[in-house]
Amino acid sequence: MSDEATLQLPLLARVGHAQHCKICLQGLPSSQVDVDSARLALAFYCLGSLDLLNSLESRTNDFERQDWREWIWEQHTQGRYGTGFKPSSYMTPSHNLDNYTEFDAPHMITTYTALLSLSILKDDFSRLDRPGLLKFLRACQKDDGSFYTEPGQGGDSDIRTTYCAFAISSMLDDWSGIDVDRAIPYITACRTYEGGYGQSPFCEAQGGTTYCALASLYLAPSSSPIRGEPLTAQQRRQTIRWLVHNQGQSGGFHGRTEKEADACYCFWCGASLELLGAKDLVTTSALASFLARCQFKFGGIAKSPGEHPDPYHTYLSLAAISIHPPGPDTTTSTSWNIKPLDALINTTKETAEWARSHIPGQKIKS
Amino acid sequence: MPTIHTDPPTLYAERSDWADVTPQAQYENVNPLAPIFYTEEYKDATDYFRAIVKSGEMSERVLELTENIIRQNPAHYTAWQYRYKTLLTIKAPLDVELRLMDELAVKHLKTYQVWHHRRLLLTETRKPVPELAFIARSLKADEKNYHTWSYRQWLLAYFNDDELWDGELEFVERMLKGDIRNNSAWHHRFFIVFQSGTRKGDEDRDEVVRRELAYVKQSISQAPNNASAWNYLRGVLDHSHTPYSTLQLFVQLYTVPHSPGETAVEVIDLENPPPSKDSQLPCPAAIEFLADIYELEGGNGIPKATELWKSLANEHDTIRKKYWEYRIREALQSTGP
Numbered sequence: 068m069s070d071e072a073t074l075q076l077p078l079l080a081r082v083g084h085a086q087h088c089k090i091c092l093q094g095l096p097s098s099q100v101d102v103d104s105a106r107l108a109l110a111f112y113c114l115g116s117l118d119l120l121n122s123l124e125s126r127t128n129d130f131e132r133q134d135w136r137e138w139i140w141e142q143h144t145q146g147r148y149g150t151g152f153k154p155s156s157y158m159t160p161s162h163n164l165d166n167y168t169e170f171d172a173p174h175m176i177t178t179y180t181a182l183l184s185l186s187i188l189k190d191d192f193s194r195l196d197r198p199g200l201l202k203f204l205r206a207c208q209k210d211d212g213s214f215y216t217e218p219g220q221g222g223d224s225d226i227r228t229t230y231c232a233f234a235i236s237s238m239l240d241d242w243s244g245i246d247v248d249r250a251i252p253y254i255t256a257c258r259t260y261e262g263g264y265g266q267s268p269f270c271e272a273q274g275g276t277t278y279c280a281l282a283s284l285y286l287a288p289s290s291s292p293i294r295g296e297p298l299t300a301q302q303r304r305q306t307i308r309w310l311v312h313n314q315g316q317s318g319g320f321h322g323r324t325e326k327e328a329d330a331c332y333c334f335w336c337g338a339s340l341e342l343l344g345a346k347d348l349v350t351t352s353a354l355a356s357f358l359a360r361c362q363f364k365f366g367g368i369a370k371s372p373g374e375h376p377d378p379y380h381t382y383l384s385l386a387a388i389s390i391h392p393p394g395p396d397t398t399t400s401t402s403w404n405i406k407p408l409d410a411l412i413n414t415t416k417e418t419a420e421w422a423r424s425h426i427p428g429q430k431i432k433s
Numbered sequence: 434m435p436t437i438h439t440d441p442p443t444l445y446a447e448r449s450d451w452a453d454v455t456p457q458a459q460y461e462n463v464n465p466l467a468p469i470f471y472t473e474e475y476k477d478a479t480d481y482f483r484a485i486v487k488s489g490e491m492s493e494r495v496l497e498l499t500e501n502i503i504r505q506n507p508a509h510y511t512a513w514q515y516r517y518k519t520l521l522t523i524k525a526p527l528d529v530e531l532r533l534m535d536e537l538a539v540k541h542l543k544t545y546q547v548w549h550h551r552r553l554l555l556t557e558t559r560k561p562v563p564e565l566a567f568i569a570r571s572l573k574a575d576e577k578n579y580h581t582w583s584y585r586q587w588l589l590a591y592f593n594d595d596e597l598w599d600g601e602l603e604f605v606e607r608m609l610k611g612d613i614r615n616n617s618a619w620h621h622r623f624f625i626v627f628q629s630g631t632r633k634g635d636e637d638r639d640e641v642v643r644r645e646l647a648y649v650k651q652s653i654s655q656a657p658n659n660a661s662a663w664n665y666l667r668g669v670l671d672h673s674h675t676p677y678s679t680l681q682l683f684v685q686l687y688t689v690p691h692s693p694g695e696t697a698v699e700v701i702d703l704e705n706p707p708p709s710k711d712s713q714l715p716c717p718a719a720i721e722f723l724a725d726i727y728e729l730e731g732g733n734g735i736p737k738a739t740e741l742w743k744s745l746a747n748e749h750d751t752i753r754k755k756y757w758e759y760r761i762r763e764a765l766q767s768t769g770p
Binding site: 222316 | 467587617
């Protein structure tokens with residue numbers, strides 16, 4: 068980046084971004100109906116953004132946070148395949164927490180985002196059915212080592228679900244719900260000749276799925292043989308090379324070779340580099356300049372300049388800035404100060420600590 | 434038969450053929466997170482859908498209802514699941530369903546469920562061959578669509594039938610001819626050539642590697658600044674354990690600027706096709722590649738590699754300055770005392 072461009076780094080419009088997320092938490096227009104079956108995930112991106120901006124306490128009040136916790140617990144549902152969280156009440160005709168039907172079952176990705184959202188809201192997790200959650204994880208794992216998004220009906224399965232299963236096990240500090248030895252070969256089968264990982268075996272390397280693969284490998288428990296350094300030196304070099312080359316001239320990252328930059332890949336690729344111990348290789352001034360241009364004038368961050376914002380791109384942009392903040396040579400504005408991130412489970416360090424100290428519950432024996 | 438259009442658009446609540454069903458409103462807590470302000474049509478359809486799921490009804494009209502919901506919200510995965518189960522239970526003609534999906538797939542290319550549903554249907558119909566033409570048509574709407582390519586890879590691997598593989602190389606060449614920078618097509622090429630067993634005519638693996646190297650070099654000569662082609666080249670070399678140094682003569686042609694007064698080369702060296710006249714040189718990917726060759730050489734190669742990395746850091750690829758400096762540090766460290 069030229070000095071001229073970096074010196075003109077605009078402010079990060081913190082208030083606008085917080086407001087965008089707050090508005091989404093309060094309600095979405097009918098045009099957003101496609102998030103009906105993923106509302107808890109969307110809520111996580113909103114709450115997570117407020118958390119990263121350190122605005123949760125100032126932008127929301129105790130009553131709201133209490134109500135939201137209650138609402139999330141309403142999605143905590145028990146049944147024949149164990150316990151987890153469903154995406155929302157979009158399939159729920161009446162108040163009934165027990166014995167879900169097969170078409171109103173908990174969902175793996177939602178369960179991961181619910182645990183994080185409750186941690187952001189400082190829930191004590193006294194209501195969490197831990198044995199049920201382990202049973203749910205077991206019911207989701209397939210013979211090939213991957214995981215269904217939902218038990219019973221099957222649903223789809225790819226490396227995103229694997230990541231969620233690993234992150235949940237890690238937060239629970241209990242790996243008895245999944246067969247790690249069976250899960251790892253599925254992850255390694257997703258690796259491609261470019262050095263990234265695809266969504267399932269044989270698929271093209273992509274930034275988001277590469278993050279899921281790497282984070283899963285680095286989350287794996289100490290009992291697993293790959294713990295420590297899951298990649299060979301040669302693999303690690305190749306993956307770093309591919310990730311670094313995904314940063315384009317605009318300063319933003321693209322998710323696949325020869326594609327356009329997109330704000331979300333600033334996180335997926337940027338966090339992957341952090342996991343590989345190579346975060347210093349990102350040109351942070353150019354990254355910040357790109358994300359600054361993705362800001363929407365009325366708040367929120369879009370996938371690329373000139374597009375409309377959404378909580379997903381807002382959250383991932385803020386998370387990317389947290390890992391790769393612009394240096395003092397680029398800006399002296401405090402607007403770019405974002406709370407530090409735990410890149411493995413993708414939440415602020417403070418929230419990760421809360422999760423890890425409250426989700427496992429009382430250990431029966433040491 | 435599933436109806437394609439629900440015409441005129443009446444609410445289910447007003448329809449006499451649904452009068453026997455008691456709609457089930459969505460249960461919602463006082464202050465929910467991110468509630469959606471549904472349209473009347475969506476609320477009406479999903480009220481009836483919740484009722485149907487509760488009663489367990491599987492019938493023709495369920496196909497109409499789920500199609501209605503899917504058209505309003507293609508990400509409604511439960512509507513898809515229930516629809517699939519209904520199709521199987523009432524033994525609906527799945528080829529009719531596939532034709533409906535032909536339309537919905539192109540309309541909702543980026544919706545995961547459209548493709549997942551199609552996979553499920555194919556595992557029932559087990560007629561994969563016509564799918565190849567369908568996928569080729571869908572790619573016209575979005576040539577790099579991840580779901581569409583994944584579906585093709587799944588189809589080939591799942592059915593693994595000679596008839597399916599036969600035209601695949603030709604197909605991928607067509608796609609690359611249309612867009613030489615389509616990384617999905619390059620990836621697909623790697624998958625069909627190296628990751629899916631050996632096709633008839635490809636038993637001589639050394640010959641396959643030679644063919645692929647010739648292909649990618651030719652492609653680079655047409656458009657040198659194409660990261661997809663360079664990644665493919667590296668992939669072929671890594672996969673076949675061919676030393677990078679065997680490409681030295683070729684890549685060197687791309688590491689220097691065009692010389693002034695350069696004319697068309699009279700004798701084309703087929704092994705080392707030169708960069709096209711209008712290409713932008715030097716090519717950073719070639720400089721990187723040459724530096725890799727020098728680094729692997731060790732000894733006197735290291736200072737030569739370092740010079741090249743410096744030129745990338747300071748001139749030809751400054752966005753990755755920190756990376757090239759890191760490569761210099763790493764190389765010096767591994768050869769240091």
